[in-house]
Amino acid sequence: MKKKVSLKDIAERVGVSITLVSYVLNNRFKDRINKEVAQKIRTTAEKLNYRPNHIAKSLKTNKTFTLGLVVADIANPFFSSLARIIEDEAEKYNYTVIFGSSDESAERSRKLINIFMDHQVDGLIIAPAENDESIIETLRKTKMPFVLIDRYFPDMDVSYVVVNNFEATFHGINHLIEQGYTRIGMIGFKTRLVNLKERKAGYKAALKKGGLTFNKNWLKEVQVDDPGIGEVENAIHDLLSLPEPVDAIFFASNKVSTTGLKYINTLSVNIPGDLAILTFDESDATEIFYSRLSHIRQPLSEMGTEAVKILFENISNTKKITQRVLQAELVIGKSTPVVK
């Protein structure tokens, strides 16, 4: 097929100026423009199958109707579900989403953010990685609107949407204690990411409040990035091999819970008889693992829509900072029954 048709082609065909064609197709000055000419322009545009060149438009208007999404890993169901919600929400504003996975690396984050800015996105939604403070800080000094999601930096004055990790975990662990568990292990992450640190803090606080003294052998921390073959497996093994093995395990995210559960499947451990399970995040695992798992459910849908909403407020109103902490909810399944 032939060349792409431009306003010029239509203009020539109809015998008018490019400007007029532009006005008609953008419905501007409709009270001024001759109805018949307008109609003719419209029909030839249709006939020639005209599609506006978004790039040219963007160059002039400085709006690309594109937004950049930086997540840790789009293959992680947590982020892909979020991505889907963001996609749908963005579509309502006629926006398209370009995405990238940082793999929890600050270097990759920076690279992605730069690339997206080079592409002149109108805004960014970012799940920042561990050492992204400086990147985000530079971004803040820029006129580029953005919202952090899932993770944030406590005393940085930027928009974000996160959940109440501390309280949610606190409640979760508290639930375990109330059910009668007394040796509660946790598999978390070796990281400075606040959302994950809050989960750790919530765990410890709940133990304390429940009158259980924290035993450092109960807390296992793995790498956030590069999974580390067998790290989770070893952690579980260790927790179960203690002189007094744990009677419950709290998985701090879907990532560890998924690998963890796979491993537990290979052991002859009876859930929840021998071991109770509580996990942060919902996933297929939550329902498929043979006893329905008790878990802490993040309001994904709300997170996504809020993030987009805040971003667009930021895009139009500029520099309005909104920080939202949503409530994660404890869903009690069958993996944490009352201890007999």
Place this chain on the structure above:
Amino acid sequence: MKKKVSLKDIAERVGVSITLVSYVLNNRFKDRINKEVAQKIRTTAEKLNYRPNHIAKSLKTNKTFTLGLVVADIANPFFSSLARIIEDEAEKYNYTVIFGSSDESAERSRKLINIFMDHQVDGLIIAPAENDESIIETLRKTKMPFVLIDRYFPDMDVSYVVVNNFEATFHGINHLIEQGYTRIGMIGFKTRLVNLKERKAGYKAALKKGGLTFNKNWLKEVQVDDPGIGEVENAIHDLLSLPEPVDAIFFASNKVSTTGLKYINTLSVNIPGDLAILTFDESDATEIFYSRLSHIRQPLSEMGTEAVKILFENISNTKKITQRVLQAELVIGKSTPVVK
């Protein structure tokens, strides 16, 4: 912070023409250009924190270094894993990916493809929906390079990367028969999508070859798009309530297997004692379901890299059509033991 810096700003600062700045920063004519001037340009670019305006560049060069990815649903782990692979692969070519979910609707497919083309993407990777023939056919007549993935249209002369659905399923069902199962149910889809029809055909062919006469009560077909609340659950219920219940179920995709397994969990059916399970696609469920599931594994990584490779061949060489059928592999787990 201030305005974005452009080539013009650098040019003015250094006291040279915009052209020269462009040449230097793009490393063109390096043998001609005065080393010191070049250096000065580079350092001021650095100092001003110059970032090229990709949009302006694209307008001139007609390349956006962006590609569009259309999947059924980015939240489906099958597609998000694929997306991740495509992302990584595209990055090697310095490409960014914009994505959209069609929800198996032709109308949405068309819309997404149009949007992506308006954004002047350099190419498209598309998992087409059920009635996308005409859209793809129009696309074919265009100069836009594209590759279909996962699904294709048998006698359309376009590039694609798919798997051998028929044979893979045939082998899978054959395995069940060899293990001694004689009443094998299938939960598939009510659809015209070839990849799924091939799975059905493979199922039937294997039954026939195995000397089992196909019983139409064994085959349940659900909607591909709009899941239909309880459809899968009812199907399973029916299969197990037959006068002679099935002794094995083949799930035709991760989508049905995930919901199916969740439901089976709520029943008092013993897997694999009462019921063997075979599923197409790998997912967390495959390993987490308490007996490791036998399944048919699609070579996701190969699919993604091949698709990108073919797309880029198409982008540079133009109109070279490549059709790749990759081999899906039967992974024998513990859900399909020999019948005693």
Place this chain on the structure above:
DNA sequence: TTAATTTGTTTAAACGTTTAAACAAATTGG
């Protein structure tokens, strides 16, 4: 009847790049 206004359309510049072509100055060749 002429000035002011309205109507319908065009001109021209701009957005930030790329790139072919032009050009002046310096260098080389014969």
Place this chain on the structure above:
DNA sequence: CCAATTTGTTTAAACGTTTAAACAAATTAA
């Protein structure tokens, strides 16, 4: 020493839009 070449740089047009401003013709007002 002059012509030809090389070196280093600039001019100008272009990509496909948008948009302020200009404009000519028709209409209205006084």
